[in-house]
Amino acid sequence: MGEGQSCRLGIDTKAVDDLGAELLDWRHKAVPAAMHGRTADEFGSGSLRLSDLQTPLLTLDAAALRGNVAKMARWCAAHGVRLAPHGKTTMAPALWADQLAAGAWGITLANAAQLRVARRFGVEVLMLANSLTDPQAIAWVAGEVASGARIVSWVDSVAGVERLQRILAAADAGPLEVLVEIGGHGGRTGARGVDAALEVARAVRTAPRLRLAGVSGYEGALSHAWDDAGLAPVRAYLNDFRRLHETLAADKGYDTDEVILTAGGSAYFDDVVEILGPCTAPGVAVILRSGAYVIHDDGFYRGISPFSRTDPDADTAFVSAMQFWARVVSRTEPGLAILEGGKRDLPFDEGLPVPLGVGQGLGEPLRPLPGAAITAVNDQHAFLRYPEELEVQPGEVVRLGLSHPCTALDKWTLMPVLDGTADPANPTVVGTVRTFF
Incomplete structure (x- = not known):
């Protein structure tokens, strides 16, 4: 090509x-x-x-590969949301290329080593579904962003924000786009609850080397079932996610031309779209990260x-x-x-x-x-x-x-x-x- x-x-x-x-x-x-x-x-x-x-x-x-990629692309287009498939599922650049060709916004990855693979194959838009804490990884990401890549990462604590700001300042690097991550009780990463996430967002706003570009999270760690009992914690979490975004939007807390709202693995992406989809508007994009579907x-x-x-x-x-x-x-x-x-x-x-x-x-x-x-x-x-x-x-x-x-x-x-x-x-x-x- x-x-x-x-x-x-x-x-x-x-x-x-x-x-x-x-x-x-x-x-x-x-x-x-x-x-x-x-x-x-x-x-x-x-x-x-x-x-x-x-x-x-x-x-x-x-x-099956062709059909799965096409089905997900059509569904996202029909529901007005974007897709940044989690590339850690396959770590296969050929499959990432198929997903991007079908309209994916970018590729999501989980750590700096995976990001380096993606950059080796020229992936231009990346989401790191994790917090950057390693000094070498922070410096490398900042260098890639300075060279023209777009890499959006997450933050879930005031201490994490302060660490990012301190390392970037020492290197005279940045700014980096970050999303404040909200978590759920018993889940994985993410600030626990709306109030804690708002504190993280306020810390980002006072960090000159960072830009708050949206809200992130992962609902899949909260349940492994789709009956009423299994969906209850997922939907409660997504409603908190939406409330966090609405609060930040009302307070003009974002520093970006387009706000990113990202959640959605391969198990509950329909619930994500039902609850967060209405937030989609000019300047606000809902981005799913389903990866296993391919x-x-x-x-x-x-x-x-x-x-x-x-x-x-x-x-x-x-x-x-x-x-x-x-x-x-x-x-x-x-x-x-x-x-x-x-x-x-x-x-x-x-x-x-x-x-x-x-x-x-x-x-x-x-x-x-x-x-x-x-x-x-x-x-x-x-x-x-x-x-x-x-x-x-x-x-x-x-x-x-x-x-x-x-x-x-x-x-x-x-x-x-x-x-x-x-x-x-x-x-x-x-x-x-x-x-x-």
Whole structure:
């Protein structure tokens, strides 16, 4: 792509495209030895099929990735809000480029190391969903902002504001845009309550090296359910968030041309838009930070996403774009098979994997495994319990549905992207996704 298009998308698309020239070798565990010495572009050129790969293996589905990005972009546009997807979910510049091309405002990240990855690939607009406290990180961010990047970070305490101001003043750097973060009781970061957040905002207003650009927060840490009891703390928190903004706006407490109001993970973004959406006006933007939606899953997000709570298989729902494949390496007890993939290969923090089928090999038709379950995972193994009347043999391949993309992709430096249009059982390798965790 040309330089003009790179700039327009807010990311250096040439740098992203250049990832295809990386030579593959022993460092890429998803790549079979037969492909060592080839480039990532050659690996994803369409000459290989799933059956040419090796296990254990995490793959991505091309159609699901495209569909998820498009669905979220359309929904945000229809509701008049923006999206700064949380890039820490994938740490994949190629997927960030797809999200930016679909209209994302920028990319959200969680720490300075992740910001450096984004700047290496020319991402121009970034949100740090955290407070800057490390002196080297503060100096680096200030330097990037001075060179033309936009990096908006958060503050949640008077002490944090004073530290930022002191370090920036010593370096004769700044100003930096910050958002005052409001938290909820029992949640993660964030000033606890409106009054405490107002104190932080007042501290920012007296700090000449800082500019108050809006309000931030994260509701997802307050609940993991979407029934009335689960939604109650989320909605109460969002109402406090709105009250904080309205108070600051009435007091003319912002120092920006456009106020940013940002909340919204991948579980409750509909509640965020219902409560904060009415605040949208000329000079006020509501920005969601949903990140898991681009990959989605077959576990936690399948059950809680606003698009799939009532019908996970609806046409409007996100589709899991990740699949895990593991061979049976041992079957020495009735009803127990040991698979070769474990904690080093797949996520387990938001629920254990779900067996979706078993076949004689990669690319072979799958037969169902009714009543089967993964009951435990070790570092490199998973325990598959199944009814004894089912036939599961060593060497067969089990497809597993995973829960929580944030702790799935971090275990893989490179993943093949599959297209099953011509052959759903044995899809073609049409690309790769490189991660930088």
